[in-house]
Amino acid sequence: MRDDTQCVTRAPVELEGYDSLTIPVHRASTIRYPNAESFAARFERGADGYVYGLYGTPTHRHLEYKITELEHGVRTVLAPSGQAAVTMAMLALLRGGERVLIPDTVYGPVRDFAVNELAALGVEATFYDPIDLDALASLIDRRTRLVWIESPGSVTMEVQDVPAIVALAKAAGAMTGCDNTWASPLNFRPLDHGVDLVVEALSKHFCGHSDVLMGSVTVRDDDLGYRLKAAFGRLGIGVSPDDCALVSRGIETMAVRLDRSSRSATSIVGFLGSHPLVESVLYPALPGSAGHAIWKRDFSGASGVFSFSLRREVSALAFPALDSLKLISIGASWGGTKSLIAPTSVRSSRTARPWTGADYLMRLSVGIENADDIREDIERFLAALTSEAVPVPQTA
Numbered sequence: 001m002r003d004d005t006q007c008v009t010r011a012p013v014e015l016e017g018y019d020s021l022t023i024p025v026h027r028a029s030t031i032r033y034p035n036a037e038s039f040a041a042r043f044e045r046g047a048d049g050y051v052y053g054l055y056g057t058p059t060h061r062h063l064e065y066k067i068t069e070l071e072h073g074v075r076t077v078l079a080p081s082g083q084a085a086v087t088m089a090m091l092a093l094l095r096g097g098e099r100v101l102i103p104d105t106v107y108g109p110v111r112d113f114a115v116n117e118l119a120a121l122g123v124e125a126t127f128y129d130p131i132d133l134d135a136l137a138s139l140i141d142r143r144t145r146l147v148w149i150e151s152p153g154s155v156t157m158e159v160q161d162v163p164a165i166v167a168l169a170k171a172a173g174a175m176t177g178c179d180n181t182w183a184s185p186l187n188f189r190p191l192d193h194g195v196d197l198v199v200e201a202l203s204k205h206f207c208g209h210s211d212v213l214m215g216s217v218t219v220r221d222d223d224l225g226y227r228l229k230a231a232f233g234r235l236g237i238g239v240s241p242d243d244c245a246l247v248s249r250g251i252e253t254m255a256v257r258l259d260r261s262s263r264s265a266t267s268i269v270g271f272l273g274s275h276p277l278v279e280s281v282l283y284p285a286l287p288g289s290a291g292h293a294i295w296k297r298d299f300s301g302a303s304g305v306f307s308f309s310l311r312r313e314v315s316a317l318a319f320p321a322l323d324s325l326k327l328i329s330i331g332a333s334w335g336g337t338k339s340l341i342a343p344t345s346v347r348s349s350r351t352a353r354p355w356t357g358a359d360y361l362m363r364l365s366v367g368i369e370n371a372d373d374i375r376e377d378i379e380r381f382l383a384a385l386t387s388e389a390v391p392v393p394q395t396a
């Protein structure tokens with residue numbers, strides 16, 4: 001063989017005897033076949049067989065397996081973001097003329113997808129009050145194919161009665177899907193409550209380090225799982241093995257991170273709840289808060305993500321006061337090691353359950369820093385609300 005050919009051929013490396021403690025990254029578009037016959041029969045390899053990079057490598061299988069196991073499901077499909085996991089699942093299931101019911105408190109971009117793309121396809125998306133079961137029951141009709149659930153709701157944290165919603169949907173022959181990103185399967189398992197498909201934005205708690213975008217859809221019915229897998233493949237939806245390895249690594253510490261974040265959040269919530277400048281704290285794990293009873297009944301724990309609002313007298317000063325933060329970053333997303341705050345307006349994105357609270361809610365994602373440092377930073381922010389001096393922006 002000539003040198004230039006040798007440059008491109010594979011070395012005959014022996015895998016026998018090699019068993020890494022870690023998850024190897026298998027990168028591939030092409031999968032090689034031992035002969036022409038097996039290539040011709042490649043689509044008979046089954047949903048877990050290796051056919052083409054888009055349909056997964058052993059690195060993908062490892063992550064799919066881990067998520068399936070944690071969710072108590074039978075199959076998981078991966079998508080390039082949490083948003084894609086929700087929208088691709090809906091596109092795979094919904095047809096023109098059908099109806100999907102979506103909670104008013106759904107993750108904002110999903111609402112936008114419903115009123116744009118779903119509407120253009122002739123799918124009727126109706127938003128429902130997430131905690132009014134009678135209102136929901138009156139909306140479920142024969143055209144209703146899917147009832148979407150997201151609990152607690154984005155930013156405003158309403159906890160939904162998942163078993164009751166599943167019973168209503170089942171009685172009408174509709175499917176249910178649940179966005180479980182806040183809880184993760186470590187704190188709530190929708191499939192155990194009869195939900196048909198559960199979505200996680202893996203970008204949040206699973207990855208845990210704010211550097212990967214990915215989402216998953218897990219089901220407990222094999223046929224449904226196969227249908228989703230086939231539809232995702234036809235739509236060309238796949239994820240990179242490098243990202244899978246990062247999410248798999250994140251899963252190893254997820255329980256430890258969630259435990260730490262929720263403990264810190266509990267102490268910070270207690271501090272905020274008794275602060276004179278804070279109007280309300282929205283955190284289902286807080287005794288006496290809205291939704292606490294259902295959270296306690298169904299969930300085994302909380303994450304470190306919650307919202308709070310400021311008293312009206314100081315709310316106009318919230319933006320400049322946020323600039324006084326030294327540790328907590330201002331930014332979207334959550335579930336990483338670093339604490340984040342996002343001032344969020346929800347009034348314009350509530351149609352079935354109008355929001356009458358403060359214009360801006362402060363959504364806090366408590367990271368794994370020392371809780372005292374996080375609390376001191378929030379104290380700095382609260383102090384800036386009442387100080388006469390205009391806060392000087394941080395330079396470094």
Ligand SMILES: *Cc1c(COP(=O)(O)O)cnc(C)c1O
Nearest residue numbers: 081082083107181201203213214
């Ligand atoms: C962040 C988020 C998503 C979207 O996840 P991305 O990976 O950022 O697209 C979906 N649902 C909920 C509840 C989220 O918080």
